[in-house]
Amino acid sequence: MRILALLTATITLIAGTASAQTPAPMQTAPMQTAPQYAPVNRVNIDSTGSGAIPSLPINDQSSTNGTEFLNGGISDEEVAELKARAHEFNVQVLLSAKNGEYVSNVGLRILDAKGTPLVSIADAGPYVYAKLTPGTYTIETSGSGGNKSEKITVGKGLVKKHYVFTE
Numbered sequence: 299m300r301i302l303a304l305l306t307a308t309i310t311l312i313a314g315t316a317s318a319q320t321p322a323p324m325q326t327a328p329m330q331t332a333p334q335y336a337p338v339n340r341v342n343i344d345s346t347g348s349g350a351i352p353s354l355p356i357n358d359q360s361s362t363n364g365t366e367f368l369n370g371g372i373s374d375e376e377v378a379e380l381k382a383r384a385h386e387f388n389v390q391v392l393l394s395a396k397n398g399e400y401v402s403n404v405g406l407r408i409l410d411a412k413g414t415p416l417v418s419i420a421d422a423g424p425y426v427y428a429k430l431t432p433g434t435y436t437i438e439t440s441g442s443g444g445n446k447s448e449k450i451t452v453g454k455g456l457v458k459k460h461y462v463f464t465e
Contacts (some may be wrong), residue, residue, distance in 0.1 A: 400424030
């Protein structure tokens with residue numbers, strides 16, 4: 299009997315200790331639902347190519363003297379739009395790095411025969427198209443790798459120039 303009483307006391311002691319060490323069930327905050335928002339109209343941008351950047355529409359630009367030009371071509375869509383409109387212009391300038399990648403951080407000016415700036419773009423490229431009257435002009439570029447200056451003659455047809463920079 300004494301063993302039974304000792305055994306019962308031990309079990310009671312162990313059970314009491316176990317219940318004292320068992321953590322109480324966690325109290326949780328009531329579940330909240332996520333706020334509901336109105337559906338968003340999504341625009342699908344169809345950029346393709348390695349690292350293509352979504353494009354914005356190309357806007358016609360003109361300098362203060364009225365010379366029409368276009369500047370852009372970062373994304374595939376911009377290049378396609380520029381090439382589709384190339385027939386509207388008679389000068390095309392392409393700006394790229396030595397490795398063939400397009401650059402768009404080049405200063406570009408087109409000057410008439412008297413040295414008057416007709417087109418002046420702080421961050422040109424990679425394509426610039428201009429509509430010039432027949433005559434002699436100077437194209438000046440400034441970017442990594444230095445400044446470049448070249449005389450061109452505009453007549454009938456498209457004058458294409460490609461300038462290569464270090465980066």
